[in-house]
Amino acid sequence: MPVVSNIMLDITSTTMSALDCQALRMCGEYLASGYFEVPDASNLRRLARGLRRHFELAPLPEWHGDLLYPTGSADLPAMQSAIRFSYWSSLVVDTPTLEAKLRQLHDQSLNQAHETLYAAGQALQGFYRVGSSIPAEYGLGGAGYTHSIINYGRILREGLGGYTTRLEHYDQSCHDATKADFYAAMRDVLAGLTALCKRIQALVETAMAQTPYFRKNGTRLLKALRQAPQQPVRSFYEAIVATNLLWYIDGCDNLGRFDQDLWPYLEQALTFSSGGSVPDKTANESVRTEALELVRMLWRNIDANSGWNVAIGGSNGNGGPAYNELTAICLEAAVGRRRPNLALRVRRDMPDTIFDRTLDTIASGCGLPALYNDEGYTYHLPGIYGDMGEDRYHVAFGGCTETMVHGCSNVGSIDGGVNLLVVLDKTIKAHLVAANSFDDFITAFLADVRMTIAAIVACVNTDQRLKAACQPQPLRTLFVDDCLERGVEFNAGGARYNSGVINVGGIANVADALAVLRELVFTNKVNAERMLAALQVNYHGYEDVLQAVRGCPRFGNDDERVDSLAVTVARETFSAVRSHRTWRGDTPFEPACIMFVTYAGAGEIVGATPDGRHAAEPVADSIGPMQGRDMHGPTALLRSVCKLPLQQAIGTPVLNIRLGREILSTSEGREKVKALIRAYFAMGGMQIQATVIDQEVLRDAIAHPERHADLIVRIGGYSEYFNNLSSALKLSILERTEHC
Amino acid sequence: MNPITATAATTHGWIFDIQRFCIHDGPGIRTTVFMKGCPLSCLWCHNPESRRQQFELAFYLSKCIHCGHCLQVCTKGAIRGDDARIDRERCTMCGRCADQCPGEALRMIGHKESVADVLAVVMRDQPFYETSGGGVTLSGGEPLYQHEFTHQLLTACKRQGLHTAIETSGGAAWERLDAIRSSVDLFLYDLKAINPEKHRQQCGVDNALILANAKRLSATGAEILFRTPIIPGFNDAEDDLRLLSEFLLQLPNPHRLELMPYHRIGSGKYEALGLTYPLPNVQAPADMDGYKAVLTQNGITCL
Known part of the structure; x- marks a missing residue:
């Protein structure tokens, strides 16, 4: 591939001195500074070093006294640099930021820094897109x-410490120069992550000292951050803290099988709160309430960053049903939310309580969750990958709904x-x-x-x-x-x-x-x-x-x-x-x-x-x-x-279908929607997402009836196509919906 | 061909619609077959196109694109340029204008179909009947008006193992009801007014046969859900509810009652058919709870 080698040449031909790297750091270009630190190494190692410097040095978003860090729309660390990390292209050069920085350096007569940043920008501009x-x-x-989807469950179980141990093990057992370079790169990433975790702890400590009001949440958060994600997590709260943190670090993408990864920790809390044998309803209720609140916070963060997919329910590794209380909490927390893009894996034996909870969330008008035929996916996935063993049960989705396997x-x-x-x-x-x-x-x-x-x-x-x-x-x-x-x-x-x-x-x-x-x-x-x-x-x-x-x-x-x-x-x-x-x-x-x-x-x-x-x-x-x-x-x-x-x-x-709000408002109507979906999956349907009709659609249906011939509304116990109604009735439905 | 299949293929009925995914006329997800012809003429009828056992030509002004094509197509001079469009005195129901109307503003309603063809459409949704406990509902019009066809269609559906329901006013000879009894899982039996005078005025016929049939049907142990449309100012007085309760309570078996609030969905159809809507000033009842409370107090199980 001549194209490939040309691009490689563009990147590697620019070498910089240690002094230049220092200059890049001064310009706030940490990723670039790391990248040019190891000019003779592989591209992977150069980026890993860049990432390490980014984790070690880039400014951190503020902590606002919440139970999680970070929160809201944020990059971790903040991406104020012109040369940035991106989970989809590794590295991007933001031209407007670069030009603004160059102008500033020029105005301040910092010629050396200007020259270095210009050279770095030139070298990386050609970075393959x-x-x-x-x-x-x-x-x-x-x-x-x-x-x-990164393997959240494994990170929670092993901690970064576990990754370090495994890395050393693999490194020692291989005697291949390129592999050594590979493991050196991974060591850089882990070093960067460790430094980042320490910096976050310091940030929380400082904020607590400055704002006593933050102390209550801060003490708890700090305790969790001292454990997770460096060491195996011990509680549901630590698991949420680590998951939230890792999700930001990974660039706000997908969580995958969140309800499976975190269930053991919640289950343990529920068992513990009930003293291990006799269920204590009140204690369990408060554990559940807090879990719901934490998942809501996480969902808010995902929404704020336009994050992607979370696949819940479905099958466990043995092919049995994998619905649990956290599945229900995930659904409940999504009421009225735009994101995460919640994907529910529906099995024939899915409990009715989960189905009811699902319809509650759909009825809230957010179009979530999308429903997947679990038997269909787990049966047909090996058609792509061959024999997958129990991995076929770990199907999850990325982005909108691209089919992948959780964590691998x-x-x-x-x-x-x-x-x-x-x-x-x-x-x-x-x-x-x-x-x-x-x-x-x-x-x-x-x-x-x-x-x-x-x-x-x-x-x-x-x-x-x-x-x-x-x-x-x-x-x-x-x-x-x-x-x-x-x-x-x-x-x-x-x-x-x-x-x-x-x-x-x-x-x-x-x-x-x-x-x-x-x-x-x-x-x-x-x-x-x-x-x-x-x-x-x-x-x-x-x-x-x-x-x-x-x-x-x-x-x-x-x-x-x-x-x-x-x-x-x-x-x-x-x-x-x-x-x-x-x-x-x-x-x-x-x-x-x-x-x-x-x-x-x-x-x-x-x-x-x-x-x-x-x-x-x-x-x-x-x-x-x-x-x-x-x-x-x-x-x-x-x-x-x-x-x-x-x-x-x-x-x-x-498959998108639209449902009237009214059919979901009675238990009889809900049973019929369930039957509709179950029949769809029994006939081989793979995915379906039902949305309730909203105001805009009805308005458009009045203005442009030809576009909405399929719109069904329910009036006083009858079903009728919207277009068959008189203008006055259409308006009355529009008015009625407005008050929903 | 065995004799039964032969009849199914050759017996035809007048149908004006087959609606799939009907969810209000019996349990589960259902397919409702709407049949033409009805001995009653209720003032509030919301399917005026169902009354006669023949074609109807409907004109939907809101869909008309005013292209004028129908004026040229009609050979009888029965199409006018105004909003009513059809001169129904001259129209011979040839259907040519509807065939060629680009906006589908002109539409012929009603067609003859064989039992086998209707059954084939009904069977398409079997997967949905299975997951929902649904089936087929015969409605109209009055399905017993075409009793031969209705009987055969119900028998054919039963043979396929479907849950069957029929919406009826009960206004047919007892023999017709008796004949279909074994093929019907659920009767949705309309009781519009118990007072004979009111019934004559509002539905155009006497109700003696309807009430007698209800008694006889109840005595057979058939599954019946009685239904009463609540038409404010017509059949919703205290006296009406009392008579209704008394009637239901003296039946040989206990039955539930479903109240159906009056609605004006059918009013547009009258216009389309060139008819005058008989109840221009009646409004839908604001609330059904009051009626339900009275009936419940009278000892009726009310839905």
Whole structure:
């Protein structure tokens, strides 16, 4: 790879003297100062040294007297430097900050420092950026953003001390020069973390001395910080303190199986409070109340930093149910919250109390938690990774919902994606007029899909290789198993499970469009030239064509005529993605359908399409139907979706459904929602997220009824489509909801 | 083809809708089959399109894009340019305008379907019936109006092991009720007014048969949930509630009563069908608790 070696050359060619490093520190550029301290070492070691200096020297966010540290929107340590650590690209140069600093140094006539910082900026500006090898058109919903889950449970059990012990053990038993460099880097990270922990203790002590009011929480926090995370944690409080701290240090990403990692500590407290044998209800209640309060604080921190995923419930390592009181607390603490992105793994034997708690949280209008078919995921995950033993039960999610294994995987995130409507547009222009039959056309389209996916995969694998060469992740290498054991860096494939996620967008639009082409164009009701002309002018003046299009079957209505087309497109696309192997792990790619807010953007670049979609209109949301085209209620929608090979798109085939507030307000209605979800999973559904209708949607439904044909509201014990109501009733519902 | 399948394929009924995921007419998640034809003509009817056993042409002004296409399509001169759109004297229900209406503002309501075809739609949601304890509900209109079709559809559903419910006014010959009894798990039996005079005025027919059928059905031990729509100013006086309680208490078996608050959801349909809504000034009851309290005090188990 000539590209790789050029970039490496750019970085390593700049060497600096010890004096220069001192100057960088004076400029507040601790990461850069460390990076240039060991110019002859590997890139991993240079970054590890940078990280160590960052931990040792960078200013710390204030402590506000809370039971946790840090709290709120914060970086730990603070990132006031121009050259910064980032969990997704290792290192970023913030140009505006760099320029401001250079100006300041220039104004103060600090020429030596100015020169050094300028040189450092120049050297690192060329630092490889994640996803740069992936063109925008192949970056549907992401281009190699790196989510991961560090092994929180292990750090809590072993403490950093345990990591040091293991590191020394591995180091002594290997006699390989590159490995020695690797372990030296890990030692730097641990030294940095240890220093950081000491600095935090000092910070809390100082603040307590200055503000006596802080003493109550401070004494407790300090006691916990003296133990965790350096030594194995002993209590639930210490576990929360350590988890919060580590989560900030890791860059505010995912917690993974939080309720499993921390349950032993809470369980111990509950047992202890009841004297070990006879349950003491009052004592347990106060333990539970405090646990809930602490989890709420943690969730607030995650929300404040737009943090990501927490996967709860599901199976334990033996394949048994893993629901506990902490699972319930996690749900309760999420009421009304935007983040964390809570993912509940639903088993057939999930206790009803957990299901009720789940519906409470969903009904609060936050769209959380998303629900996952646990049997589906744990059964189909080995299809990507091969024999996984009990690890298949430790499935968790990163970011939105990228499927990974807790504490031991590098799946990146959405590495790239195929916008099927862009492909269809090309196939239509090249083949629609010439195609002899519908079968010929669909064959040509699927060939184009395969070709596009091959091109995307080539870019993604180049990117994975570049990340390995240029973007080591010292922290994740330390905390994601089995990098340390193997002596292999995280991005170079050190994790136990490696893959990549390729997103697929627009399945429903393509299915609808293909149905239109089959019913209208290949029956000559609307010939190919006329259809092309209509698309060209965005259907303007072709209202008759548009009308005929709307009369064609639509995906999402349990209609075999179009659902079968969606099945063909999904099956061929998913299997094309899975036929390629990742550079990082030599595993199949995980296909996904994750469109969240991106489905609007994906549509902006596409002209009018034969499904009746106008130019620049959004594409279908994830695995679901095009918005407003499902007209036969949720059961028909779920049946349509379940015909697709969802298990193949294990990177997560997301389905959004909207529920009326009222159905969740009665116990009878709730039982029906549960039954709906259980049936969806029994039919092979993999993931579903239900949101209750909010004000904005209702307002939009009044202004634009055509966009909301699927909106159901419940009035006085009856169900009715919102659009079928008179204007006065619509307004009355809007008013009523306002007071909820 | 065995004889039963042969009948299922050949017996047809007038249907105007099949709604999936119905959650208010019986236990669990249900599919409700709405059938056309009804001997009653209640003033508050919220399905006016169900009354006649024939096509209806509906026009939804709010969906009309005013393209004028229907004016050209109609060969009978039955489409006008105004907001009412349809000259119902001239219209022959040919359906051509509805077929070609781009905004689906014109719509034909009602179609004939075989027992087998309806059953196929109903069976699609079986996974949901299994997890919810749901099934099929026959509604209308009055399902007993097309009693042959209803009987066969219920028998076919029972053969598939589905939970079956029927919404009925009880306004049919006893033999019709008796015939379907063994295929029905739950009767949702409407009692609109006990006072015969009121019933005649408000529902267009005498209630003697309805009340007699209710007694006979109760005596068979059938599972019945009686339902009464509460129409303020019509059937919600103290006297009405007293008569209702007395009637229920003298039935051979105890049954629960569900009160259904009057609502105006159907009013838009009258407009669409070119009809005048008979209760322009009646408002939905603000609160059902008062009615429930009275009935409960009278010894009725009230939902």
